[in-house]
Amino acid sequence: MTDLVPIQPAATPAVYDPATLAVLAAMEQAAEEHLDAIRPHNTKRGYANDWALWEEFNDWLGERTGHRVASTHVTKGMLVGFVVWLDTIKLAAPASIDRRITGVTVTARKEHGVEVPKEATVAARKALKPLKLDPDRIARGRGKAPAATPAQLQQMYAAAPAGLAGLRDRALWLMAFGIAGRSAEVSALRADGIQLVSEGLDVHVPSVKQRPPRDVVVAYGKNPDTCPVRAWLTWKAAAGLTSGPAFRPVSVHGHLGADGLTPSGCQEIISRSAERAGVAVRLTGHSMRAGFITTSRKAGKREEKIRAQSGHAANSPVFWGYIQEADRWVDAASDDIGL
Template sequence: MPPSTRRAYKTCWRNLEAWCRPRGLEPFGGLTPSDLIEWTVHLTTVPSQRTGELLSPSHIGKHLSAVTAYHRAGQLPAPDGYGARKILESYEQRLALENHPKATPRKASAAVPRALRKLTAVCDPATTIGVRDRCIQLLGMCLAARASDLVAIGRDRIRVDPDGRGIAVLVYRRKVKKWAWKGIPYGSHPDTCPVRATIAWLDLLDKAGFTEGPVFLRVDRHGNIAHKIMRKGREVGDPTGRLSTEAVSDVIERAADRADLPGRWRSHSLRRGLVNAARANGADLVDIGRHGDWADGSKELIGYIDEADIWDTEHNVLYGIGL
């Protein structure tokens, strides 16, 4: 399980424990389907203590998933969630009819080439952090990478093609537990070429003495690579200097702020961007799925494709019907 998911489930489980305590209920192995329904009703009606707002349907769904995950990990049968899921569906429909902001899924904006050019333009190529951030953005988009995919890449997993076609990158897709080599060809425009951006960053790492280990490392505002982070006299963070997945998202968010790009920009913007750009260019759905290592029949991938096709003359059925 990715660390970010584990942390989210831990928070959800603590919320369940706090709800169970005054009711004398045991959350682990002691909940009935009725208890789960009552808890779901609570989540749909009582605002969050942290934000003062109602939880979104997706957030409540994560709470229910946490119950299943904790019981599965403890090798205990989870309470039947059918009734709780029906409560959640009703809540989602009510919010939609009320035109409530929480009814609309919050998806990351897609870093298609048009947006990617703006993101990379605000990364100063004369600075160490600018070179690194451009590499994260361009390589991440071309690999259809999640943040966890990027931070796992090591120096030994990037090879320059001997025939001069580009670079090959060995990616571990943690979510589907799969290793795969991906060929990244040279780009048409030097400023947004993923190969040139990657080689420039690797050259900087070599000059700084980082010839092995993780590719994407911390860089402070002074240009120091893999600097130590101290908190209350103790060193924190990955001792190798490896970036965290949250830091990758920060790279995208900061660039979007500087570029004044509207929307919701996260590390997942890179993965979404590849799907939209490839589909707009006529790439086959199967090829896109194989490149990004989506599981067969992935609803996530289909959702991305639906968004990419809404103005496509080949897939929008309203074109050419005579209106």
Template sequence: MNSNPLPELPAQTVTLRTGRAVDRLTATAEKAKQYAERARSTNTRRAYRADWDHFAAFCDSHGLIALPATPETLGLYLTDLAETGYKAATLQRRLSAIREAHRIARHTLDTGHPAVREVWRGIRGVIGTAKTPKAPALGTDILAMLATLGDSTAGQRDRALLLLGFASALRRSELVGLDAGPGQTPGDPAGHGWIEFCDEGIRIQLVRSKTDQQGEGRSIGVPFGVHPDTCPVAAVRAWLDHAGIVHGPLFRPVGRAGTIRLDRLTDRSVALIVKRAAEAAGLESATYAGHSLRSGHATTVAMNDGDERAIQAQLGHSSAEMTRRYIREANIFRRSSAGKLGL
């Protein structure tokens, strides 16, 4: 059997003359390891570990060596995934996870070998690499979802989450990673920042995000809404007052009896809340996901001729090309030359 766990960073051998120096340097090496682990997001590390476990199990069941793996073994694994019905994006992520595991263990993995390169090229040619995007939740969709929510504890939480998520264009992990104030959950790997109420609305301070693993941070402004019933600032304030939250996670699980737990929602909970609200509003819930709030913000602003740079800044995109994907989708019909055919 070849049950290979995801390898840890290699231990650092330190030999000094004084025991005290060894202890201090050992502690420093452990801290360096922790910093190295933070180089990737929590979700990425979790996905990589699950991907490695899947690869190791495949090798176990076929009597193959997972670490170090031969190019032929990797080619067989990719083929098995493709034949099982996995998408190209999943194969790409698992290939990255296996490559990362070998790098950490200081083993060479030749992904340029024909047994890998040609198999991977053929798989992409057959199953394709295009992603099926989820539908953006446009402004009209958000209004329809809000109309289905009651005044229950869960209803008030969902209203605040939908409105703040739509207005801020945060990623779902960032949204549930917010606290009710600064410095309230230090050391929480799921924590991403906090909110502060101000004269202009809500200031969101992100201390880290998917594209900011170095922790430079950024501030996002969410102004007061024009209409009281759909104002994100008022909705968040109402949720905090109703729940009595002054410290800790902003968005929390709510039990069937209305009991509010102390832990924070997971990023998957955002998708469930969006889908549930979409279904209640008579929308096709399967086409929506947690990302629909973020993409819906960008698409709605673009449809209303919003400034490209303002959209890019709100979404925190490092490149304008990523932002332009939303803008192209928003203008696909308005800019189509087919409208000039006179049909």
């Protein structure tokens, strides 16, 4: 017969005197400061970007529910919702989503003093697991957003819904294309910052994410269906806009909201409109920006003019990548060489 081992009483927690507690607390603080000091700059910047996306998700959710919860509520439901939003709205690659989960939980703890429940991170990664097995989602992390073309904008125009929402959608994606704008810049546009002149529109693009503001011109288009000037004027008149956000939510009953659309809301409208129109590729908010640059270049516009519109720096590798793509068939090395 096996001898029974008596259960040992639980160890009594150590009781520290005030002086010892003070030393231990100081060492904990010193450890945190040391770990923060040796953390690579890119990691810190990545965590800041992760938290900015978390804030954007909370803005997006608040826009749809009518109530914006505090960003420090990093719960199971919110974190799983964040994963779904990154997948379906931001079209993020699974590896990127995985990093975002870590960035949000670390920032919540270190910067806001919020300890994220383990069940929340476990649930978020459980929601992420099937996404990591999808080849199409994995491929999202490879390559740039497809550049929109005038032909695709024509498709989107023809498929836009009737009513106020349809007028807004057309004006939004055509304005995004016309100013070569990021979704955050389109979201920040103000009605009183868009002025009609004889040649078209003078548009003030506000500063977003510490990028400098810029003033651009948007000329009348030759095709009325894809003319950003006509689309803006039609939407502005229908919505009765004189000041405030240029693009706003429209309810299913056609009621106009007072607040501006979030960057993700602008991006969602573009992606949804392209999908409704049966566009062969998945367009995103950045597709309008890329589309303007490549289309303008193919039309023979000068690099400095295009950069002034898009706000790219002269040495931007992203900008020159777009130019190179647009110029692929200009005086191609294989063209007219006697073959």
